[in-house]
Amino acid sequence: MTDPLSAALKIAGSGLEAQSTRMRIVSENIANARSTGDTPGADPYRRKTITFGSELDKVSGAQVIEVEKLGFDKSDFIEEYDPGNPAADERGVVKMPNVNVLIEMGDMRETNRTYEANLQTIKQTRDMISQTISLLKASQ
Amino acid sequence: MNPIQLFELASRQAEWLSVRQQVVAGNIANASTPKYLAKDITPFSAVLDNTAMVQHMAVTQPGHMASNDISADNIDIEESELNDEIGIQESGNSVAISEELSKTGEIKRQHELNTSLMSSFHRMMLMTVKR
Numbered sequence: 001m002t003d004p005l006s007a008a009l010k011i012a013g014s015g016l017e018a019q020s021t022r023m024r025i026v027s028e029n030i031a032n033a034r035s036t037g038d039t040p041g042a043d044p045y046r047r048k049t050i051t052f053g054s055e056l057d058k059v060s061g062a063q064v065i066e067v068e069k070l071g072f073d074k075s076d077f078i079e080e081y082d083p084g085n086p087a088a089d090e091r092g093v094v095k096m097p098n099v100n101v102l103i104e105m106g107d108m109r110e111t112n113r114t115y116e117a118n119l120q121t122i123k124q125t126r127d128m129i130s131q132t133i134s135l136l137k138a139s140q
Numbered sequence: 141m142n143p144i145q146l147f148e149l150a151s152r153q154a155e156w157l158s159v160r161q162q163v164v165a166g167n168i169a170n171a172s173t174p175k176y177l178a179k180d181i182t183p184f185s186a187v188l189d190n191t192a193m194v195q196h197m198a199v200t201q202p203g204h205m206a207s208n209d210i211s212a213d214n215i216d217i218e219e220s221e222l223n224d225e226i227g228i229q230e231s232g233n234s235v236a237i238s239e240e241l242s243k244t245g246e247i248k249r250q251h252e253l254n255t256s257l258m259s260s261f262h263r264m265m266l267m268t269v270k271r
Contacts, residue, residue, distance in 0.1 A: 004158040008165035015169030022172075052173040054166075062162065065169045114171050117237050121165045124248045128161065131255040132154070135262075 007062035008125045014064035015118035018052055019111050021067050025050045026108045033099045041089035045097040047073035073098055150258050156184050157251045159215050164247065167220075167240045175232035178240070180220035187215055 025048050035045040053068035075098045083092030160181050170176040228234045 004155075004162040008158070008162040011162065011165040011169045015165075015171075018169070019172075052170070054170050054173050054176060063166050063170075065173060110172070113237065114168075117168045117171065117241055120241060121161075121168050121244055124244050125161055125165065128158065128248060128251045131252055135255055135259050 002060045005125055005129055007060045009122060010057065010060055011062050011064055012118045012121040012125065014057075014066065016115060016122075018065050018067055019115040019118065022050050022052075022111045023108065023115075025070070026104050026111060029099050030101060030104050030108075032097060033101055033104075035097055036085065036087040036094055038087065040087060041095075042087055044077060044087070044095050045099070046077075047075075047097060047099045049073050146261060147258065150254055152188070153184060154251065154254050156181070156187055156215060157247050157254065161244065161247050163217060164240050164243050167235050168237065168244075171233070171235045171237050171240075172231075173233060176235065177233075178220045178235045179217050182216045182218065 029047050032045040036042075037044050049071045050067060051069045051071065052065055054063045055066045056062075057064045077095040077098050079093050080096050081092055082088055082094045085094045088094045163179050163181055167178050222228070222234060
């Protein structure tokens with residue numbers, strides 16, 4: 001097993017990476033909240049989901065976190081009546097993406113908090129390492 | 141040569157603290173992993189008791205292989221007890237970020253105390269040698 005402190009840095013770093021991927025998915029969902037299909041009756045943008053899993057890093061023996069799966073939200077699309085839309089079918093109904101902006105906002109907040117927590121871990125681990133190093137500096 | 145007991149104790153605690161920091165970092169990184177249960181390590185006093193009871197291997201010559209009693213092997217990782225206020229979330233995850241952050245703060249504080257004590261004792265020892 002390697003040094004636990006550098007393993008801690010590695011784990012927190014993997015957490016940062018996972019949370020930034022999650023942020024990417026959230027921004028994709030929000031940006032496409034009103035993306036309809038191109039042809040009449042076509043399916044619009046489908047909401048993306050992300051799942052994490054912990055994995056053993058064989059080099060350092062640390063349990064790092066990784067993006068396990070990028071999936072799609074299988075829930076139904078929202079139907080809106082808008083006959084003027086190019087994507088409207090013969091009834092004048094347009095399928096809108098199954099994205100709920102409020103849920104995405106909540107997800108974004110949570111991503112932000114978790115990212116901050118990981119960043120705090122990195123800061124404190126780094127401080128602990130430099131405290132140990134300064135033991136050498138003080139004793140001249 | 142016997143290690144100076146105080147320094148040995150301090151380095152053992154520093155090691156315990158760094159292992160704990162690793163476990164807490166793992167908990168925070170996995171704060172949104174489904175079915176992940178928060179982990180913690182055995183308290184330092186238990187680790188100390190365990191290592192004190194370990195009998196040293198009998199050696200016929202001082203140069204022979206010594207049992208290394210300072211190692212991360214006798215620090216066990218266990219599931220931490222459930223925080224009643226947060227409990228297990230819908231996804232089967234039991235990490236309470238606030239609790240983990242307060243743990244890292246405590247670890248850092250203890251580590252700071254540990255290293256400053258070490259350096260001040262070292263200074264005191266040097267003082268006796270110098271003059």
